[in-house]
Amino acid sequence: MRDGEQTPGVSLVAENKLRIAQRLDELGVDVIEAGFASVSEGEMAALRLITNQDLRAEISSAGRGLKGDIDAVLKCGASTMSMIIPTSDLHIECKLHKTRDQVLKATEDCVLYAKDHGLKVDLLAEDATRSDFDYLIKIFQTAVDAGVDRVTPCDTVGILTPDRSFDFFSKLTDKISVPIGVHCHNDFGMAVANTIAALGAGAQEAHATVNGLGERAGNAALEEIVITLRSLYKLNLNIKTPLLYSTSQLVSRLTGIHTQPNKAIVGENAFTHESGIHTQGILANPLTYEPISPELVGCTRRIAPGKHSGSNAIRANLANMGLNPNEEQFNDIMQRIKELGDKGKTVMDADVLAIAETVLGLGGDKPIQLVEMTFVGGNKVTSTASVRLKVQGQDVWGSAIGVGPVDAAINAVKVAIAEAEPITLEQYNVKAITGGTDAMVEVVVHMRKANRTVTAMGLREDIVKASMEAVISGMNVLKTDYNGKPTPASF
Ligand code: MN
Numbered sequence: 037m038r039d040g041e042q043t044p045g046v047s048l049v050a051e052n053k054l055r056i057a058q059r060l061d062e063l064g065v066d067v068i069e070a071g072f073a074s075v076s077e078g079e080m081a082a083l084r085l086i087t088n089q090d091l092r093a094e095i096s097s098a099g100r101g102l103k104g105d106i107d108a109v110l111k112c113g114a115s116t117m118s119m120i121i122p123t124s125d126l127h128i129e130c131k132l133h134k135t136r137d138q139v140l141k142a143t144e145d146c147v148l149y150a151k152d153h154g155l156k157v158d159l160l161a162e163d164a165t166r167s168d169f170d171y172l173i174k175i176f177q178t179a180v181d182a183g184v185d186r187v188t189p190c191d192t193v194g195i196l197t198p199d200r201s202f203d204f205f206s207k208l209t210d211k212i213s214v215p216i217g218v219h220c221h222n223d224f225g226m227a228v229a230n231t232i233a234a235l236g237a238g239a240q241e242a243h244a245t246v247n248g249l250g251e252r253a254g255n256a257a258l259e260e261i262v263i264t265l266r267s268l269y270k271l272n273l274n275i276k277t278p279l280l281y282s283t284s285q286l287v288s289r290l291t292g293i294h295t296q297p298n299k300a301i302v303g304e305n306a307f308t309h310e311s312g313i314h315t316q317g318i319l320a321n322p323l324t325y326e327p328i329s330p331e332l333v334g335c336t337r338r339i340a341p342g343k344h345s346g347s348n349a350i351r352a353n354l355a356n357m358g359l360n361p362n363e364e365q366f367n368d369i370m371q372r373i374k375e376l377g378d379k380g381k382t383v384m385d386a387d388v389l390a391i392a393e394t395v396l397g398l399g400g401d402k403p404i405q406l407v408e409m410t411f412v413g414g415n416k417v418t419s420t421a422s423v424r425l426k427v428q429g430q431d432v433w434g435s436a437i438g439v440g441p442v443d444a445a446i447n448a449v450k451v452a453i454a455e456a457e458p459i460t461l462e463q464y465n466v467k468a469i470t471g472g473t474d475a476m477v478e479v480v481v482h483m484r485k486a487n488r489t490v491t492a493m494g495l496r497e498d499i500v501k502a503s504m505e506a507v508i509s510g511m512n513v514l515k516t517d518y519n520g521k522p523t524p525a526s527f
Contacts, residue, residue, distance in 0.1 A: 038069045038098045038118070039255050040245035043293055050082035052290045054089070059283050060246075061091040064274040065258075067158075067241070069118050073097040073108035080112055087113030096158065101139075101146040109155060116156040116185075119146060123172050123189075124163035136171055143175055147182035156185045158217060158241075164189030165196055165204065176212050186215045186241060191230060194223030194253065201233040209238035217241035220256045222248060227256035232264055246287040247295050247302065259284060259301040259333065267328050278334040285462075294465075301333055304463065304482070308338040312346025315339050319348055338489055341388045343377020350388065356488070358518030359392050368395045382480070386492035386509040389516060403428050403515040404453065406508055411441055411500060419444040425452050425508075442503045449507055459485045459511055466499065477502045483510040490514055 037056060041048055048056070053071065060068050068091070071083045087095050096116035099105030109117045121143055122128055128139055143159070150157050159179045164172055176187045189208065196204065201220075208216055218234035218241070220227040231242050248257030259280045265271045284302035288294050297304040307330040309315045317324030322337065330337045339349045347370060354361065354369070361369060372391045376383050392398075405426040413419040421444035422435035434452025438444030446461060453459065463482035468475040479494045479502040490513045494505030 037245075038072050039243070039251070040247075040249040040287075040291075041071070042251045043249045043254070043291065044251070046249070046291045046293060048082075048290060050078065050085050053082045054085050056246075056287060056290060057086045057091065057095075058089065059279070059286055061093045062276070063279050063283055064276050065093055066274070067094045067096055067116065069096045069098060069243075070114065071097055071112075072099065073112040073114070074099055074102075074105045080108065083112035083114060087115075094156070096156075098160075101142050103146070103149060106146060106150045106153070106155070109150075110153055114155075116158060117150055118158050118160050118188075119150065120160045120162050121146070121175070122162040123167040123175050125168065126166065127163045140175060140178055144178050144182050147179050147184050151183040157183075158186040158188055159184050160217075160219060161187065161189045163192040165191045166193070169207070173208075173211055176208075180212065180214055184214060186217055187212060188217030188219050188241070188243065190219040191221055191227075194221035194227060194230075196220065196230040197224075197226060198229045198233040201230040202237045205234040205237035205239050215240040217243060219243040221250065222253040222255060222257075225253070227254070228260045228264065231256045231261055235265075247284050247293070247299070249287070249291065249293060257300070263301050263328060263333065267332075277332050281334040302335070306330075307335050308340050309349070310340045310342040311344040312349070315349035316346050319352065336487060336489065340491070341373060341383045341385060343374045343383065345373065345383075353385070353388055354392055357389060357392075357513070357516050359396065359398075361392065361396055365395050382493070384480070384493050385490035386513050389513050398518070402508075402512045404508055404511050406449075406504055407431070409445060409448075409500075409504065411445060413441050413444070421445040421448040423448045423452055423504075425449065427453060441500045445500050445504055446507055449504065449511075453511065457485065457511065457515065459483055459514055461507065461510075462489065464503070466502075469495075479503045479506040481506045481510050483507070483514060485514040488514065 057068055057070055070086045071079050073080055073083050083097055094116055095114045096118050097109045097112050097114040098118040098120055099109045101119055101121040122132060128134055128136060147157055161172060161175060179187060216239045218231050218239040220230045235242060242261055244258035244261050245255040246258050248254040262273060262275045266273055266277060281302050295303050309318050314325045339352060341350060341353055350370060369392050373383055376387060407424040407426055409423045411421045419438050419440050425432050432452045434448045436444055436447030436451050438447045461481060462484050465480045467478050469478055474497055476495055476497055477499045482489055482491055490510055492506050492510035492513060494502040496502035496505060
């Protein structure tokens, strides 16, 4: 949580830090580095909130090699201190304006002081991988003599490679008697690989962040390390892997930092298949194109429509909605889907439904229609929206507040249809197509009802209207079921 929150643009309020800590505890991690006690009053308060919960995991606070920082850790109630001490000449000279000897002495004093006051101490040697190796050993040895519990060389700027990581940690484990941790950054995209190599060489503790958050290119990603150890090395871990996907989503939501779609393990596309050959394989046996099952990480498989889609995938998609076109109609549908894709457009589930309805001459009124929407907002005014929907011919109303206009409007729609339809909004992405303030805004949503997810898009000049269009069209896809007659409204 400490290094993860150091992601540019991320700052969490205490309640949200607590939610993440509780989730990490539930997930089964052994140690939570929950913050940096000396940073601010707010950080101290958040740490106290977390240390008061009596969580199963060991709670640590970061701090520098300064008496004041150690006192702050003691005050926040953490049982452990992640004591950060720079060991490279670059950091010692340019940042601390000290000498190696002074840092060595400070290390000894700080570890003794922290141990005297009952803290467990993990010594984090900052920029260790660019430090003089003999000096690094001297620092660690001094810390061990002073009673340190763990030592962790940090690859602060991510310059290790897997083979160098293995060598580096092999040499360390030969010389150091306390458990060794590994702390890798992802500047060259190898943080997870370097972490795995270090564990192979005898490191016993891996530092990681959810979604690989962290400064610059981030830290080693927790979910990637866990699933690599579990699936590729067949190791039993205490991590409850089915909570990984929802943990990733929680952290994305609370930090506002969304993972790239092709992110390993928890990315939006990690279990999504589009191309014809792949979907054909997946439908026959998921092992053909999935090294791990989506259930392992608490995710679900998605067959996405698109210009690469094979007929099997589209047929399965249509059958899901109760549509069984004849061969001629089906070819027409496929043709139109491919044309849409050739125009460079992402094909959404909502598009597939609209195309199929046109070809089959179905269509008519959508089950859910937006009749009116009122929105109030502004400076010092809580964003409030109310909507009137027609759901299968019946009027339903909903009103709600939100952090902004879009949030309020979507909440109001959710309120209106909550009783009848357990539909959740899983993802919301927005992009402006052109640059000006009158740009067309494209909103893409992923929505879920039970174990079915669909994608839909809204395109308008107004972001609230684009969002409404996307959400309501997604809901309509989920509500459409041509298997039976239109489902009777339950209100
Ligand atoms: Mn770091």
